[in-house]
Amino acid sequence: MRKLFALAAALATASPAVAAQAVATSVEDLARASDVVVRGRVISTTARWSEGRIYTFAEVQVSASLRGTAPARITAITPGGVVGDVGQRVDGAAVFTSGEEVVVFLGRSQGGTYRVNGLAQGKFAVEGKVARPDVSRLDFVANQVRAGERRAEAMSVDELETRVRSAR
């Protein structure tokens, strides 16, 4: 009877675990589209209103500048966040958490701030030797990236840095 229940449970819970196979932007394209690409640690995040939208401002302590020249501390802006009794959710936008180590692809914005390029594709969370973008909320167009390039997906930090530095 116990075996039967085990079989029954396996049958009832079986479901395909398939991930989307779409290809979107390459790391190299992200780098080419960015003024600076930095590696660093998120010190704090603050959400505030700006012209009818909520943006989250993430302060990043830069440990390495992989492309362009970046200050020691940089502000990365991403849409969405919560201010008081109002929240805004932007599907596909990068989400920052205080304390996490990141590699971010940034374009210059106003007032010395920077905006994340490519939404969630433009922010990799570094965990150990692996860097990984959270792209679960992005719509992917199944395009091919250029030969020799690699889409924004989980990879070793070393490879990510090499691809960013070599993008021309």
Next chain:
Amino acid sequence: MSRSVRVVLAVTLLAAAVPAEAFVRSTTVSGQPGQGLCLYWNTRQVTYKVNATSAIAPPCQVASAAEALTAASFPAWTPSCTDFQFVNGGPSTSTAVNGLDGVNLVVFRSGLCSDLGCAGNACATQHNCWDHGSVGTIALTTTTFVPSTGQITDADMEIYGWNGSTGGASGLPTGFYLTCASPASTTCARPPYGLTGCTYIDVGNIVTHEAGHMLGLDHTCSYPAPHDSCPSANASDPNAPTMNPEVLPGETGKRTLAPDDVNGVCTVYPLGAATATCSSVTPPAAKSGGCSTGGVGGEAMGLLGVSFMIARRLRRSRSS
């Protein structure tokens, strides 16, 4: 085979035959379907307006065609099992995505704000330009909500169309070529585009998908367990949900809801019944995490539980 074994087997087979729910609800914590509160409208009629006329190059070459297809796409989310309805509020000339104005706007943008030397929402509003980076994203939905309840108060959709330029410094066009024919007949290589290396996107496909976000659904096939149930991740599969995040160039399949999408909207907004908030739809396994739907087949697990109860009762009745 004993009677209890036969009953358990029959109920279990029935449980296995019930399709697992794959739809995932958006929550107040972006990217974390197991945390926060589920997003929902507290009304069954949500009015939207469309601005397809302010783009530099008209989407689908004729703005009225894009408006018409947009209007024809929203009703997909009103199958017979729900009374939720998107109401067409008509055309608009507004280019402002403002979470506090209560106007649910669909706006077709073109050109990069960064190419104009400005950034931010004011720049996007003034020039109707795309302010979300030059790579990757076709369309974006911004949902404004009350964090303490999950109630949606405003939802705006921006779509990034081609600006008519034959290519910038990179040699690639700026924005996506938007098409309205069914099936999509315009491709990158055909007039008026005539460029390679571009991406052409069906307006109906993308509007229907983004409308799912506007009503409070998240992506399927994107999250780990218990939200990993996935009818099909292949966008060319007719069973693939509209809320599948993969989009094929020229794809029109997302204009029509898959059974899982219908299950999603009708679970949240059931016909003649109360809107399902998190607590009423949270599967037992995920209760501690807050809001959760989809993922593991809740119905199947429920039936499996029934089979265990029946077997226990039969054993008790035999032993008494």
